Amino acid sequence: MTVRQPLPPDLFEELCPSSLVPFRFGDKWSALVIRCLEDGPRRFSELRVPLPRVTPKVLTQTLRGLERSGLVSRTAHADPASGVEYALTPLGRSLLEPMQVVYGWVAEHWEELLDAQERYDAPPLRSPA
Amino acid sequence: MTVRQPLPPDLFEELCPSSLVPFRFGDKWSALVIRCLEDGPRRFSELRVPLPRVTPKVLTQTLRGLERSGLVSRTAHADPASGVEYALTPLGRSLLEPMQVVYGWVAEHWEELLDAQERYDAPPLRSPA
């Protein structure tokens, strides 16, 4: 079966208006790529779907970085049609939990973060006579 | 008493060779600044000690960003000698735990991360005949 969990059309839009969130994981895309691999190995082209804003070059960069850190493995199958598969290593998988904690915190405090920014950006009103 | 927990001379050196760690919190310094405020309010000049590599300009920027997100508060006391104090807000404080989880993960997997990078960077040896 080629039936896997479908990936959303734009994960960035959905998860990470990063102008708002005061932190990401290091670079712009690594965390998102990791999440895309949560449900199992994905091919390069599969990853491009939920990350339409990432150019192939940047996606490659990101994957290389994750590979270098031992979080993601890259396997080019003998069968050419299977393409190249990226998957989380055990190490990468072990990172899911800490990440979830952070995402949980963001979800929980989303409103507060928004409010704080609005207050900060608001025109400083002085003595409303 | 002005006796507070002393701050280390270079937190960046100590904690975050960020070339290694595949993630930081958004920008280069925010996470570190937050950690510096863990034990209580600090003045601008106090923060400069554990972060000697941060220029005043960048430190200001970082603090403004944290303030904007509602994580840090800035209070200029009436008493000029007390200077300006930065402190974690409750929101900022609530972030400590998630951060600790991530740092814990890094600490726990430090060796693996290092090894992975060394392997990746190593000259690709082929059939050592």
Place this chain on the structure above:
DNA sequence: CAGAATCCTAAAAGATACTG
């Protein structure tokens, strides 16, 4: 399909000097 190569822009960071 899975990228590599090239070029370009924008944003973050840093150095340095100066000010209320």
Place this chain on the structure above:
DNA sequence: CAGTATCTTTTAGGATTCTG
């Protein structure tokens, strides 16, 4: 003391085109 103002560098990221 707590910044601000400039200027320059660095780096990430993106657009586009091309290739094994």
